[in-house]
Amino acid sequence: MAATDDIRASSATLLEGGTPKRPANMGQYLRWALLFGGGILMVMPIAYMISTSLKWPHEVYNLKLIPEEPTIENYTYVLEDGRFFLWFFNSIVIALLTTLCNVIFDSLVGYTLCKFRFPGRYIVFIAILSTLMIPTEMLVIPWYLMSQQFGWLDSYWGIMFPGLMTAFGTFLMKQFFETVPDDFIEAARIDGLNELQIWWVVAMPLVKPALAALAIFVFLGNWTAFIWPLIVTNSVEMYTLPVGLASFGDEADVAWELIMTGAAISTIPTLIVFLIFQRFIIRGVVMAGLKG
Amino acid sequence: MSGLSLRKLVKTYDKTEVLHGIDLEVEDGEFIVLVGPSGCGKSTTLRMIAGLEEVSSGVIEIGGRVVNNLEPKHRDIAMVFQNYAIYPHMSVRKNIGFGLRASSAPKAEKEARIQEVAGQLDMLDLLDRKPSQLSGGQRQRVAIGRAMVRNPAVFLFDEPLSNLDAQLRTQMRLEIKKLHQRVGATILFVTHDQVEAMTLADRIVIMKDGHIQQVGTPSEVYHTPANMFVAQFIGAPAMNMIAGEALENGDISLESGGRIAVDAAPGAGRKLVLGVRPEDLSTGAEKPILTGKVALREPLGHETLIYLETPAGEVIAKADGRRPPEIGAMVELGAAPENLHLFDADTGATLR
Numbered sequence: 001m002a003a004t005d006d007i008r009a010s011s012a013t014l015l016e017g018g019t020p021k022r023p024a025n026m027g028q029y030l031r032w033a034l035l036f037g038g039g040i041l042m043v044m045p046i047a048y049m050i051s052t053s054l055k056w057p058h059e060v061y062n063l064k065l066i067p068e069e070p071t072i073e074n075y076t077y078v079l080e081d082g083r084f085f086l087w088f089f090n091s092i093v094i095a096l097l098t099t100l101c102n103v104i105f106d107s108l109v110g111y112t113l114c115k116f117r118f119p120g121r122y123i124v125f126i127a128i129l130s131t132l133m134i135p136t137e138m139l140v141i142p143w144y145l146m147s148q149q150f151g152w153l154d155s156y157w158g159i160m161f162p163g164l165m166t167a168f169g170t171f172l173m174k175q176f177f178e179t180v181p182d183d184f185i186e187a188a189r190i191d192g193l194n195e196l197q198i199w200w201v202v203a204m205p206l207v208k209p210a211l212a213a214l215a216i217f218v219f220l221g222n223w224t225a226f227i228w229p230l231i232v233t234n235s236v237e238m239y240t241l242p243v244g245l246a247s248f249g250d251e252a253d254v255a256w257e258l259i260m261t262g263a264a265i266s267t268i269p270t271l272i273v274f275l276i277f278q279r280f281i282i283r284g285v286v287m288a289g290l291k292g
Numbered sequence: 293m294s295g296l297s298l299r300k301l302v303k304t305y306d307k308t309e310v311l312h313g314i315d316l317e318v319e320d321g322e323f324i325v326l327v328g329p330s331g332c333g334k335s336t337t338l339r340m341i342a343g344l345e346e347v348s349s350g351v352i353e354i355g356g357r358v359v360n361n362l363e364p365k366h367r368d369i370a371m372v373f374q375n376y377a378i379y380p381h382m383s384v385r386k387n388i389g390f391g392l393r394a395s396s397a398p399k400a401e402k403e404a405r406i407q408e409v410a411g412q413l414d415m416l417d418l419l420d421r422k423p424s425q426l427s428g429g430q431r432q433r434v435a436i437g438r439a440m441v442r443n444p445a446v447f448l449f450d451e452p453l454s455n456l457d458a459q460l461r462t463q464m465r466l467e468i469k470k471l472h473q474r475v476g477a478t479i480l481f482v483t484h485d486q487v488e489a490m491t492l493a494d495r496i497v498i499m500k501d502g503h504i505q506q507v508g509t510p511s512e513v514y515h516t517p518a519n520m521f522v523a524q525f526i527g528a529p530a531m532n533m534i535a536g537e538a539l540e541n542g543d544i545s546l547e548s549g550g551r552i553a554v555d556a557a558p559g560a561g562r563k564l565v566l567g568v569r570p571e572d573l574s575t576g577a578e579k580p581i582l583t584g585k586v587a588l589r590e591p592l593g594h595e596t597l598i599y600l601e602t603p604a605g606e607v608i609a610k611a612d613g614r615r616p617p618e619i620g621a622m623v624e625l626g627a628a629p630e631n632l633h634l635f636d637a638d639t640g641a642t643l644r
Binding site: 181183184186187188189190191192193197201202205206 | 343344369373377379391438442
């Protein structure tokens, strides 16, 4: 009897104790510290952007994070300036149209390269991929000459045409279409759909996460694009938001507080896009094995 | 008339010929099972009939019409795939109705057809579910429903039961058989499982290395196999094969020195193989042909399979389920003369 009581008592302590908490060791503290440091680094530019947007011009070069006399004057100025909304509209139109075109064209080409067997398929794929190795700076001059000859300078089309289809997007979509079983496509073929219908009705809904990831990459890329829109546009009315913001101020001085205010407002659409689609981004990046 | 006919069907990939002239006539409403080991060309044959693979040479006729150059959708066939190929983003109703997308029938008629098929498959209450909410067997039924909805001339099944567990496979096998009886369509069914082939088929087509080995009813291929390959492929456990040489009196002398009295071996001195199925070889026969020592027992309940060491090598035989011989015991084995098969050792052809 006594023996069983002993056993019961000991098992009771075990049960009550629950799982013992392991004390955090040095390695863990170090990891937290690194992560914290990284987090601060990431957040600082955003914090300074907001901080600067709330400062008076004379305070801009004072690097204190909290403004001494906070003001929303900059916001009123930027929002009351008609140009801001024009640039915002330009950016929205360009980013949305480019995103739409990428989603359609990249997935069409990716699907074709993935699911059809034709001579030269591999060469076409390599040719498309190899364009990833050419930096934008090298392409800007040919693009410009082309735009000039076709009369596309200072137009939406001129800003958009280099990015309507991307090698990265084609590659991303091709990788994703690999996950769509061939049986699905063959079954649809037997059921009487034509190839375009199969792509649209069967394959596209199955790669929605990839489409979302692609849409985000393209949207953000175009929303923040600077060099090419700066080169191809001449008139203030055709500026995109980043180009327009950079034009605040005059030759003698840069109006940082206005630029930061515009930048702060312009992050809102990207923030919305990101919040809606964030779960797809990670999957898209993992799948493509690439950085966006 | 919705029979199927294959004439001298050849398939080559680059320079490798994988199907070497397949000839097959399928009657309207017949259930044909193509069976064979992996790589024998059975799935390729099916995919060529479906129009998913090009025909290198030869003719495919469906319902008396040559379909070689027709698109899959114009061949009046439906196919059920091994991994179902039902679309995860569509409900059961949409999946079943998918085959009707290309049809110009009015919507109400299409819906009625979906309801009819779902009723036949006992899936009426599942129509609004997504495939992820279905069990493996239910998914397979959706795939079959999608094939049925168009009322095709020929159904093609490409190993449709391979992804199911053993119990479900038996159940689905039965359902497919019932369905065939009810609908009466022509069915071509590919499998590597000889039990499926035996239980489902009106006629079995046994293939190996791109050649048809035998076409026959389950009973024919089991009792009168055309050659050694068919004899060993059909039936589980496989037929015992004992190599030997014919003697003048019709007996067989074994390579190990023993002798088996079969009274019928043709042509003295000829190298041949004696085949006898484990279920035909039993203890306590009137006229024993072989003696062996029990090495292993596999109790199956109603009977026990015994593995014996004999002068002819390892032999499997059937014994009583309640009182099987002990391990190590010497037993005499016999078989009815009509159950002894003789094959030519060189060509594998059946001699008797």
